[in-house]
Structure formats: C-alpha cells, structure tokens
Amino acid sequence: MTERTERVFAMPLASVYPHYVAKAEKKGRTAAEVDEIISWLTGYDEAGLRRVLDDQVDFATFFAAAPAMNPNAALITGSICGYRIQDIEDPLMRQIRCLDKLVDELAKGKAMDKILRG
Template structure:
C-alpha cells in the first residue's frame, strides 16, 4: 500500500475530492461532514480548520478528538484492500474514511453507514 504518498496528502485535498464525488451522485457536503464527524469526533469547526490549515492526513488523525470505537464494525473492500485486514492503524483509519464516503456516494442509508453494535 503506498502509505507514504497518502500520508503526505493534505486533508483539504482529500476532502474536496470526497465532496465532489458525493455531489456527482446527488448527495451533499453535509453527508460527507456527517460521516467524517461520526468517525473522528471532529465537528464542523474543527473540520473547517483542518481544511483551512491544510494539515496532512497524519496530523488530521493525530488531532482527532475521539475516534469512534464502532469504526471496527466497518468492513469491506476499498481501493483493493479489505479495511478490516489493514495492519497499519493510521492507514486503516484513512481507509475507513474512504469507505464511509464511498457508501454515501453509492446512496447507502445513513443509518447503515453510521454503524452501531447489534443489540
């Protein structure tokens, strides 16, 4: 996995691509914000700051207020890799985020995207 190149990318550059992707599919920036905030614990203000400051992905995740413990319920393939099998914790977090945004773009219901443990 080309992790060094990915880690040097800014969150802002990825975020713009996420928003463009979901908007092409008729979804909104607010949907992207919802899934990223669910995953990372960031709020609208801290997401905007991360974009404005052009922090890299490593810094973005290092400054994550509260990474969602239910993220481990995210499974499936993204970019040719099973997210649950990725060994590098940071790369796994990045791919979790990719997977959630991909599910938004595919029109999956938000209640399914924002995983919760079975009762």
C-alpha cells in the same frame, strides 16, 4: 513503510476533501453528509473540520489529533481500492481507508444510519 504510504500520510486532507464531496454530490448526496461522516468517524465538529481544511493538515496529523475516534469504526469492513479494510495492518492507513469506505457507501446511496453503523 513504503514511499507511497508515506506520501499518503503526508497528504493534506484538504487535497482529498473536494473529491469526497464531488463523489457524493455526483450521486445526489451533500457536502453536509460528507462532513457528518467525518464528524462521526473522528469527533471533529464543524469548526474543527474547517480549521483542519484551512490549515492544510495532513492525514497523519488529522487522525492523530482527532477529538474522539468512534469505537464503532471497528465495524467498518469490506474492500476499498482493492484492499480489505479489516486486513490493513497499519492503523493510520486503516483509518484513511475507513473514511474512504464511508464516503464510498454514501455515494452508492446507502442510508446514513447504515453508514454510521447505527
């Protein structure tokens, strides 16, 4: 594992979450939609997500403690940050990039049922 990868895993979700929301809002989407995506992917409810954000939980712990990773997350493909999601070998990095990809799709105006692989 590289030092950069370890830094990403140790980064609190709360440090990235405002960027997810800002990206969505800049394109006319909402924080509630970002929360819905996170909930769909991880199984966290609203209270659980707030607790994770308030407690500055890092990405590694956030995904390890996720109540129920969505089995349809395997349907998330494509590129994000120059990496093809389906080619990322590290499971945690793949989960992080899946979340990035879902927020990116939201910001690009994709319909929520398509984002949530419905």
